[in-house]
């Protein structure tokens with residue numbers, strides 16, 4: 001059973017400057033909820049309640065978010081405003097949170113390796129919170145991946161089709177399709193130019209990794225941009241055994257970019273925020289209707 005989910009959150013978030021100068025990118029709100037909270041909710045929904053975060057300098061607000069805020073909570077207790085904290089309270093009450101710091105930002109592979117002491121020797125999930133994944137009305141992306149892991153017991157990366165001109169933003173895979181939505185990976189290229197890309201199937205920020213990945217990352221030399229890439233370690237894992245790529249159900253927004261962030265905000269406002277307001281509005285009415293029915 002997978003119980004742990006690692007959130008590498010030490011990156012500088014340079015694409016979102018100046019907002020990210022003194023604030024973690026993962027705390028950017030999509031409507032009224034920070035990106036990191038969406039990610040932890042997705043993990044919790046998938047049954048992963050041991051949350052491990054790799055943070056860095058200037059990221060302490062991540063820890064504070066998953067803690068009690070005594071003064072504020074006392075101030076709003078017994079008012080309607082308490083409702084707004086229900087979601088985060090549910091996570092705080094049901095998950096454990098542990099943190100470690102990445103001292104030098106040497107890439108995603110290095111950030112994952114930094115999380116090793118928090119994970120130990122077991123399979124775990126990885127969520128990049130700036131990739132917001134939503135599947136309203138259906139299973140979340142991590143839930144889908146955990147189900148797949150329980151069947152195949154190997155590392156799994158989430159993929160989506162991207163326009164050919166965008167391959168240079170992603171790790172891109174090639175492999176044999178073993179189901180419409182599952183590929184057995186045999187090649188992976190980090191940020192290829194369109195002409196060098198082995199396909200248009202791009203890895204997004206959801207992974208399930210078996211713990212042998214840590215030794216493989218340790219043996220990985222820095223690649224593009226001097227960073228230790230997780231794709232290089234995954235490629236070794238694919239050659240030695242098996243790595244699956246899974247075309248998930250749902251939508252993914254690249255909230256590390258302004259365009260993706262705006263799209264996510266519009267989507268969440270229409271599909272989550274307004275629906276919740278409507279539910280709250282209807283609640284007192286339903287209570288009255290229920291009372292009237294029971295009296296009748």
Ligand code: UTP
Nearest residue numbers: 008009010011012013014015105106107108111
């Ligand atoms: P990104 O490639 O989006 O980098 O990292 P970034 O620094 O966050 O953002 P930009 O490109 O400068 O705007 C993908 C994920 O990996 C984490 C980031 O926090 C993000 O969740 N990461 C990246 C680390 O934790 N450490 C690193 O050294 C690099």
